[in-house]
Amino acid sequence: MKAAVLERVGHKPWFKVKDMPRPSLRKGQVLVQNFASSTNPVDVLMRQGKAWLATAGVSNQVIGCDFCGVVTISKSPLFKVGDDVFGMCSIVKGGAYAEEVVVDANQVALKPANLTYIEAGVIPLVGLTAYQALFGIGKLQERENVLITGCTGGVGSAAVQLARSLNCHISGLCSEKHRSDAHNLGCDVVIDYKNQKIPSGARFNLIFDAAGKYTYSDLKHHLIENGIFITTRGETHTIKGMVRTAVDVVLEPQMKMVFVKASAIDLNKIKEIIEQNVFKIPVASVFSLEQIKEAHQLMEKGGFVGKIGIKI
Secondary structure, three states, X not given: OEEEEEEEOOOOOEEEEXXXXXXXXXXXXXXXXXXXXXXXXXXXXXXXXXXXXXOHHHOOEOOOOEXXXXXXXXXXXXXXXXXXXXXXXXXXXXXXXXXXXXXXXXXXXXXXXXXXXXXXXXXXXXXXXHHHHHHHHOOOOOOOEEEEEOOOOHHHHHHHHHHHOOOOEEEEEEOHHXXXXXXXXXXXXXXXXXXXXXXXXXXXXXXXXXXXXXXXXXXXXXXXXXXXXXXXXOOOOOHHHHXXXXXXHHHOOOEXXXXXXXXHHHHHHHHHHHOOOOOOOOEEEEEEHHHHHHHHHHHHHOOOOOXXXXXX
């Protein structure tokens, strides 16, 4: 099989497409002929060796989390050959930037019938992150008031649509140029994070920092009593921000962090929402496996709405 092999950890995307041996299967696993993947911020961090989970062993490995394709070998009663599936590989082990992927059957779900392979392939990591944050940690309820930062990014766009499925009132933070995109995704109120402030009197049942740029201390005055602040990583771009995030996690019961886990149960719930035609992640660009370097460069540059797809 062909795979985009990361030959060297570092700032530049040192990928090379190579022929690799087919991965072997154990009981309870499936082999997926992979047709689509995507880029995620954590993929870039793993590639650079900056993620806290990353190790020097990432070199000469196949990274990537999202996959979507067809089952070609099954050692699980949950799936049969020919099933169209999507899912998420372990962030640490990766393996999705390849023509074939082996995964545990409890990390896979049938592909939503109303999406293409690419449209489904960009969803698993961001969809699971948003779902587990809003519903698993946040216990979001019908018609609650929600603030979502980075509302047009991958995780943010998933979160907006999931909150919309509960008829929540959604305020979203993004850049001015993406205002119309945010409204189209389902935001009732859009705030230009560079030039506007959140209204002083605005209060939310749940604040989801999908952008991963804020701390509880930054936004706690916008929470109702017993409201909850959930972040993907907190403000970790500076030493001061890292300290504030660490202190808040330890001392503030209303602050939570989401650590995404592959889950067939959650994927199937997301699939149900998708098939109601109320959830679809925008695909900003599509690159081939041979263009994985360009895909990562665009991921780092940013400025797009939704996700970058990888056609395999």
